[in-house]
Amino acid sequence: MPLWLQIALPIFTALLGGAAALGFTRLGKALDRRRERLDTRKAAEAARTGWLAAKAASRLPSFSCRQLQKGFRLENLSRNPATGISVTFAGYPREKVKGLPDEPFDLAPYETVDFRLPGTKDLLELPQMWVMCREYAEPVAIGIIESWPL
Numbered sequence: 001m002p003l004w005l006q007i008a009l010p011i012f013t014a015l016l017g018g019a020a021a022l023g024f025t026r027l028g029k030a031l032d033r034r035r036e037r038l039d040t041r042k043a044a045e046a047a048r049t050g051w052l053a054a055k056a057a058s059r060l061p062s063f064s065c066r067q068l069q070k071g072f073r074l075e076n077l078s079r080n081p082a083t084g085i086s087v088t089f090a091g092y093p094r095e096k097v098k099g100l101p102d103e104p105f106d107l108a109p110y111e112t113v114d115f116r117l118p119g120t121k122d123l124l125e126l127p128q129m130w131v132m133c134r135e136y137a138e139p140v141a142i143g144i145i146e147s148w149p150l
Contacts, residue, residue, distance in 0.1 A: 005031070061107070063131050066145045071099065071116040074131075074142075076107040084134035092117065092127040104133075 009028055061082035064075045076082050084104040088094060099115035107113065120126060126146070132139040 002031070060135050061133060063140070063142050064145065065129055065142050067126075068114065071114055072144065073112050073114050074100075074107075075112040076109060079109050080135075081109060082107045082133045082135060084132075086132045088130045088132075088139070089117070090128035090130065092120070 005028060059080050061076050061078045061080055063082070064077050066073045066075070074087070083106045085107060086103040087097075087100055089097070096118055097115055098118060100113065105113075117127070126144045129142045129144055130139040131142050
C-alpha cells in the first residue's frame, strides 16, 4: 500500500465513521493484493529468464586440451557439436602445428583430435591455446593439462 494512503486512511476513518472506513480498508487490501501479484509475476519472469540463460549456456561446446606422451589432444567435452573451429597459439605459428585439420573444422560431441607442437619440449611454458567456433562470440582460452611427465 502506498505511504500516502497509509497516512490518510486512519485520518479518513476517524473523520467519516464506520461505513466509509470499511470502504477504505477494502481499497487498501485490494492495493496490497495487486502489489503481491505484481511481485509474484516479476519473480516468475526473473526465474524464467534465468532458466533460459542457463539452458542456452548448456548448449555451448566446452573444450579440454590434454598433453599426451607424444603430442596433445583437443576434446569437445559437451553433448553438442562444435562447428567452424579454428585454433591459434599465442607466440607459436599455426603453420608449425602438425595433425590439426585444416581450419575451420568440426568436432562432434565427445570427439577428439590429436596434434603435435614441434619444438615445445625446450620451452619452459606451453603456448596459450585459443579456440574459436561458431557457437562462441569470441575466442576462448583453453588451458593445456600437463598429464605426461616432461
